[in-house]
Amino acid sequence: MAPNTAPSALWPAPHASGAVDATVHVPGSKSVTNRALVLAALASEPGWLRRPLRSRDTLLMAEALRAMGVEIEETVSSSSSVAGGPDGTGEAWRVLPTGLHGPATVDVGNAGTVMRFLPPVATLADGPIRFDGDPRSYERPLHGVIDALRRLGARIDDDGRGALPLTVHGGGALDGGPVSIDASSSSQFVSALLLSGPRFNQGVEVRHTGTSLPSMPHIRMTVDMLRAVGAQVDTPESGGEPNVWRVTPGALLGRDLTIEPDLSNAQPFLAAALVTGGKVLIPDWPERTTQPGDRLREIFTEMGGTCELTEFGLVFTGSGAIHGIDVDLSDVGELTPGIAAVAALADSPSTLRGVAHLRLHETDRLAALTKEINELGGDVTETADGLHIRPRALHGGTFHTYEDHRMATAGAIIGLAVEGVRIENIGTTAKTLPDFPELWTGMLGQ
Structure with missing residues (x-):
């Protein structure tokens, strides 16, 4: 039982x-699965995610993208290329970026990746996207993403809370460009802007102004995954300024990715x-x-x-x-x-x-x-x-x-x-x- x-x-x-x-x-990795879903949704061609994690956080991400117009097809295969477990079978998700649009409502649950990664994506949609979630999600910091998107040209209604619930009024595009944020409370603020940065008209330059930046490996994961789909990213590790990340505007490729x-x-x-x-x-x-x-x-x-x-x-x-x-x-x-x-x-x-x-x-x-x-x-x-x-x-x-x-x-x-x-x-x-x-x-x- x-x-x-x-x-x-x-x-x-x-x-x-x-x-x-x-x-x-x-x-599979939640962090990799949810970043891969966002990048596939923003790509210029279909892509595959093999052995994705099926959990509350990743299903919330998938459903949120579907609500904004992305097609995500789920298949199960006995092929070794998608083998997910000891029985030799596994799951694959085919992501077809068919255009982002509203109106839509997104349930973020209590998933930091969903509540932080998707408002920048929503600025690229045609129409309003409302974000809501579990009671605890209202208490988690989101101001870094909200304030940055406003400075980059987005219109967001959050009644001054700097937190959920909120509505992003997507205009189909975002100017982008340079922006300074304090990401001391979450490295996801940086990752959120970088993931959508290639689709902004001017790309994005994110400058962290705080004294500390936790979870640096997660930012390196974001950068590596962006580069894997064709994005040009300049980082402090690649000879750039300390605490500055730059993403050049450009199309993202659809990839066939197996999740670790x-x-x-x-x-x-x-x-x-x-x-x-x-x-x-x-x-x-x-x-x-x-x-x-x-x-x-x-x-x-x-x-x-x-x-x-x-x-x-x-x-x-x-x-x-x-x-x-x-x-x-x-x-x-x-x-x-x-x-x-x-x-x-x-x-x-x-x-x-x-x-x-x-x-x-x-x-x-x-x-x-x-x-x-x-x-x-x-x-x-x-x-x-x-x-x-x-x-x-x-x-x-x-x-x-x-x-x-x-x-x-x-x-x-x-x-x-x-x-x-x-x-x-x-x-x-x-x-x-x-x-x-x-x-x-x-x-x-x-």
């Missing part, structure tokens, strides 16, 4: 009876090997990638494991010991909940730094992690930009998730070593990792 994943249900987190030894096929596994979503499974002293194989782990989750190899090795990239994928092995870590996670903030969960089970204290921006994510992740781990007997304190974790003997109890998928998987990690952990609304993992309960129990052979 499938586990009860109703929002009100408490999911008994499985307790590991021994070392795990499993192969876990992780679905979501390396951040591999985190709980790698953590399981570390926590239980076992071994986990993640097939198709890429040799080179811009995904922030690739840094797990370094971080979890420092915390006590070993890894090997083989022809089959990444093999990660736990040593039976978990060590504390002092680490700057500013580039990989999304990994913080899982790392905090492992650190709570370590043999020495940990300090996680550089992640003040997590207070503005799906929930205030720093406050949530502190409260939930401490209520299980832990000793976690918030710092100005992160967490300090002193390991303590933990006990069972309810682990609340705040409708945050990474809080749910963090609770599951702790449950491996602590009996009696019950997770509220495990179904929230469907945001980026469909069927997580089944993958988790399958890994454990339960």
Whole structure:
């Protein structure tokens, strides 16, 4: 019987009876899938996405683009070129950019990529596009995108909130050009403008004026994907000015893209090997990638494991010991909940730094992690930009998730070593990792 994943249900987190030894096929990357959908929708010719992630966030993106007039056809093939799992079958999405138009209403849910990437796209539509979403989406920062688009010539009604709900009055084109923004609260502000930049009349030049810029790997991912579809992008790394990105106007090519596994979503499974002293194989782990989750190899090795990239994928092995870590996670903030969960089970204290921006994510992740781990007997304190974790003997109890998928998987990690952990609304993992309960129990052979 499938586990009860109703929002009100408490999911008994499985307790590991021994070392795990499993192969876990992780679905495609959310970050890559949603960027690929936007670029395919803005292309001058049809394109293919193979092995796309089907999750709440990616389906919201696909439905939003459909509402604006983009055709997205879904197919399932037994061809090896679209193989998505151990049975050799997989899904492919064919995207036909048939023109953007309104009126339309877009439901962003609580997906940062949808609420931030699509208002620039909507400026290119003929007609009004209204954006709305979950209550929490109203609290998440969007002012960087709204203010920038206005300075670039867009008309946006948001009643002065700098947040959802809002309406973009698309005029079929946007002048574009230079714009300065403070993207300290989200690198997605930069990515949002770059993704649509090739379609602006003058392209776009984005200058970040803040003191810090979190999640730089995600901007590098955006740049790499733009270049892969024919866009010309100048970056600080390619000899440009610091904190300035320029995209030249021009047509985007339709591509045939196979989506990489979501390396951040591999985190709980790698953590399981570390926590239980076992071994986990993640097939198709890429040799080179811009995904922030690739840094797990370094971080979890420092915390006590070993890894090997083989022809089959990444093999990660736990040593039976978990060590504390002092680490700057500013580039990989999304990994913080899982790392905090492992650190709570370590043999020495940990300090996680550089992640003040997590207070503005799906929930205030720093406050949530502190409260939930401490209520299980832990000793976690918030710092100005992160967490300090002193390991303590933990006990069972309810682990609340705040409708945050990474809080749910963090609770599951702790449950491996602590009996009696019950997770509220495990179904929230469907945001980026469909069927997580089944993958988790399958890994454990339960």
